[in-house]
Structures are given as C-alpha cells and as structure tokens.
Amino acid sequence: MALLEILRYPDSRLRNRAKPVDTIDAETRQLVDDMFETMYKASGIGLAAIQVNSTKRLLVLDISEQRDDPLCLINPEILSKEGESKEEEGCLSVPGIYEPVKRATHILVKALDRDGNSIELELEGLPAVCVQHEIDHLDGKLFIDHLSRLKSTRIRKKLEKEARQADD
Amino acid sequence: MVDRGAKRRSKGRGTHLNSNPRAIAARMIHQVVGGRSLSDILRRDLEQAGPEDRPLIQELCYGVMRWYPRLDALLQLLLERPLKAREGDIRALILAGCYQLLYMRVADHAAVAETVEAAKALGKPWAVGLVNGLLRRLQREQDQLLERLADNPVAQSAHPAWLLEMIKTAWPEQWQDIIEASNQRPPMSLRVNLRRQDRDHYAAQLKRQGIAASAIPGLPTALILERPQDVHELPGFLDGSVSVQDAGAQIAAGLLDLQPGQRVLDACAAPGGKSGHILEAEPALALLVALDVDATRLERVKENLQRLKLSAQLCQGDASAPAGEWAQQPYDRILLDLPCSATGVIRRHPDIKLLRRKKDIPALAALQSQILDAIWSLLAPGGKLLYCTCSLLPDENEQQVAQFLQRQPDAQELPITASRGHKRSCGRQVLPGEQTMDGFYYALLEKRG
Secondary structure (H helix, E strand, O other), X not given: OOOOOOOOOOOHHHHOOOEOOOOOOHHHHHHHHHHHHHHHHOOOOEEEHHHHOXXXXXXEEOOOOOOOOOEEEEEEEXXXXXXXXXXXXXXXXXXXXXXXXXXXXXXXXXXXXXOOOEEEEEEEOHHHHHHHHXXXXXXXXXXXXXXXXXXXXXXXXXXXXXXXXXXX | OEOOHHHHXXXXXXXXHHHOHHHHHHHHHHHXXXXXXXXXXXXXXXXXXXXXOHHHHHHHHHHHHHOHHHHHHHHHHHOOOOOOHHHHXXXXXXXXXXXXXXXXXXXXXXXXXXXXXXXXXXXXXXXXXXXXXXXXXXXXXHHHHHXXXXXXXXXXXXXXXXXXXXXXXXXXXXXHHXXXXXXXXXXXXXXXXXXXXXXXXXXXXXXXXXOOEEEEOOEEEEEEEOOOOOHHHOOOOOOOOEEEOOHHHHHHHHHOOOOOXXXXXEOOOOOOHHHHHHHHHOOOOOEEEEEEOOHHXXXXXXXXXXXXXXXXXXXXXXXXXXXXXXXXXOEEEEEEEOOOOOOOOOOOOOOHHHHOOOOHHHHXXXXXXXXXXXXXXXXXXXXXXXXXXOOXXXXXXXXXXXXXXXXXXXXXXXXXXXXXXEEOOOOEEEOOOHHHOOOXXXXXXXXXX
C-alpha cells in the first residue's frame, strides 16, 4: 500500500472528468486500497479518484467514528434524490475551508463494489451528502462551485496565496 | 470529503460521563481490573450509553482486554512512577488510549484529543496533561517502545506468564498458534435448526440479505458468518430457525448418539445452547432435564428454549450433590459441560486474561472431578456420558478423565470417531481457531451394563 498525493485546489487536474471503469483489475484494486489508506491518513471521510490524479470513476468513503466501515463505489450513479438540506462541508482538496452546501437528504445509488458485485444503496444524512460530494469530484466539480461567485473567488484567492507562500 | 461536524458534535457533548464513550469504557475496564466479568458489566451498563456510542465502548473494552498484558507492559514503560490506586479509572483510560493508537483506525490526533476529553468527563481534569503527554509520547516513540518489549514474553504473547507456561507445556508444538488464535476476534457462528430447513437453504436466505456465510465440512448445522451481525438482522432468528453458537460447541449433540425415547440430562445447561441443539437433533426424547446451579442463568435457558419453541424440564440444582426430583431416575444420556478455566475461548472472553489466576486451575479440577463422580451415579447401565470443557489444559481434560477411569471400574471410554481436533490420551481436543472453532475438549464415556 502507498499513500497518494491529494491534489489541491486550484490544481486544474481536479477539473478532469472520470471515465467509467471497464474491468476491476489488480491495478484498480490497488488504487482503491491506496485511496483508503490515503483517506484514513488524512482523516477524511470520503475521497474520489480524481483527487489523487486518476480518472477512474470510483470513490471511497468511511463515515464511521471508529473508522472501520469502509465503502468503495465503482461507477457510482445516483438513481434518485429526495429532500434538501444545507450542511457545512469540507474537502481534502480545499483544506481549511468549510462552507454550507445544499444537497439532497436521501439518495439511491447504484454502483459496483470492490469485487465487481452490483450494489444499490439507499443513503441518508451524512453518507448521502458525502457520496454526492465525491460524485461531483468525478464530474470535475468541487463543493465550492456551489457557492456564490463572491465566496468562491475569495476562497480561490486565499488558497492561491497559500500555495505561493508554500512555494517560496 | 472532510467532516468537521464530528468534532463539533463531540464537543457539544460536554463533560457529562454518560455521553462520553471513552470515559464509560474506562470505568468498565477499571471494574474488570477489579475482578468483575466484562460480559456482566456490559449486560448491565451498556444500555445506559447512547446507541451510537455502544459499538465504540465495546470495541475499547474488548480490545483492551485482548491486549491487556501487552498494554500494561507498555504503560509501565511510559509511566515514570505508578499511578495511585485510586486512579484506576485514569489508568484504564490511558490503556484505552494506547489501544486506539496501536490497534484502531481512529486518526491519531482524534484518539488523543478525545481521550484527553474523557479525562475531564471522569471528573479528573488534573489528568489532562498526563494523558495527553503519555499518548503523544506513544505516538512519537511507538516503534522504539514496542522494540523494548520485544523480548518480554508476556507482552509479546499478550497472555499472563502462568497461562503462557501452562499452554506451552501442554501444547509444545501448537502453543504459538493457540496464542495467536486466542488474540484474534472470534467469528460469529450460527447453528441452523435443521427441523425447519437445511443449512444450504438458510445460507441462501442469508445471501439474499447480503450476509456472507460459509459451512464447515462434517458439521451439518454450522454456518460461519464473514462478519458479525446483530442477531435481529438474521432471518428467522426470533422464531427459532437459527441460534448463535460456536461451531466447536455444535460437535456435542452429534456425539451423544441420541435416540427416540431416551431420558437425557444436560447437567450444566446455562445458557442453554446445547440443550436447544439436543432437542433440535432428537425431538422424540422421553425427557430432557436442563439443570443449572444458578437460577438466574437458568432463566436464560428458558428464554433460549422459548425462542426455539422447544421445551425441557428446567431444574435448579447442584450437579455435584444430586438431590431432588431430577436425581430420582437414571438417564440414558448425560451431557456434562463442566465449569472450567475457559482457556479455549479466550478470544470470546478476553477478560479471562485478567480474571483467571493460576490457583483457580486446581480448584476447578477438584470441582470437576466432584461433579463427574456425583453425576456418574445418575447414568443408567449402558448409558453414555459426554464430558466436555472449553479448556485447553490437561488437568481439566484428559488427566481428569484418565483419573476417573481408574477410580470408576464400571466406566469405559468410547472412541470419538470424528477426525477433527487432536487425539489425546483420553478424548479429543479442538484448539481455538481450528476450522474457525473455539477450543473444546470432548471425551465420551460409557457405563458398563
């Protein structure tokens, strides 16, 4: 297993769109394992392949407090959405920024698991929000795209400045 | 995605004990160190915690017990001077903190922060600096500290020295496997009620619910779940289609050679798993008496049998001194599942590592021989008695049976034909982890007619 580098906004590769996974081979499974390790190490609750510079359409999450309930979704697809709520979100690719985002409260998701079995999940609350957040990544979108122009510009400037300072 | 809410929620809990799972776990661990059984404590107190906190509390309690000898040795390296006796709860909390850092996938910083918070919830804010300092040092120097324990056999095996020695002596070839298996989390095993459906049919039903299970060759009732489940998620649990029972324990009923019309005694029946299995295996018995010395534990036999919609004659009584209604007529079959050191089921009851003492073993052996002698008088000529324990120690098993055969001329040993486990001078032993089973010892005795 290996830790992967998490791309940071405004890295343009976060705008790539993921391509569906054809076959779940050893390389894909390795990526999944590495993503779990990376996510746990970074104390995240979800991570999309795009964030570690892979264009495979897959994501991992674990929202349990004990960090013992890993879930991997390959080629996830939201079949239906219901309800609406606005909860604060944060992102491993946009460190230090927490802003409320409007999301569906209930979703029905179809995906493949790590072993290629087809699964359907009804999610609500935090897991539902997390899956929507990660699927956005797979479509090249970030949670700050849901914010007002003013807010997202301010955040971009702030992170660009931090990146420059880190480079100096 | 990152969830900052988790942290906010835990801060919102404030410092009230009942809402801090780590503080609750520390109190429980402290009680086990004081000599109480973990399962008793959990049965009594776990309900007071919020349902969302219970899995973490159980994980911490069982985890600390499982690794207690190692964590304890580690704590001695970390502490400059021992904690005062009245600070047992803080000591337990630090052990729980060490367990999180070494064995759980909690992010390190969260484990430290939450454990420090728990010191406040225990009403001991003075300990914040101590807990924080010790855990951060463990975080930094984990490799060096563990290295210093490398040649400490108690820390390495996570077993108390006396027990490690006894296991090594009894099992010179297998002791390392035994230790390793005893430190694992046990699987959840089911006994399918074959009166209702066959095992493969039930396994298919589980699979439809997304529960993966596998069978064990030669044990027609057993299914081993890939992951433990809440029993209420199991199809047909409430109406008795299935019970939770280790596969090793499911060997017993098959060895008894049950026939219609027999009178059968389950002499130390609680909590009733084997009684249920006997009745499922042969519903046309003339009588099954489920005897136990403890009236409250006998209640659990009743509940278990009610769920299975089976009935036995429940009797409270002392197997070492037969008297009363159940002791009037001889039995064709007796299952004698004796009180023992439970050294074969440490993976299920890791608190045994703390609670059992070396001097318990001769005391248990004496009790076992007393019960065996007394119960033998209730066996009909030509009848069979199955002697079993969940111990790994010869004093409670083959030596016990050998001595009995010497002093009881009308007793003879019958061979156990199953190939599973290890043949001993008398009887057979399954070691923990073998075919996923708990450690069990069985010997089959017959009374000459």
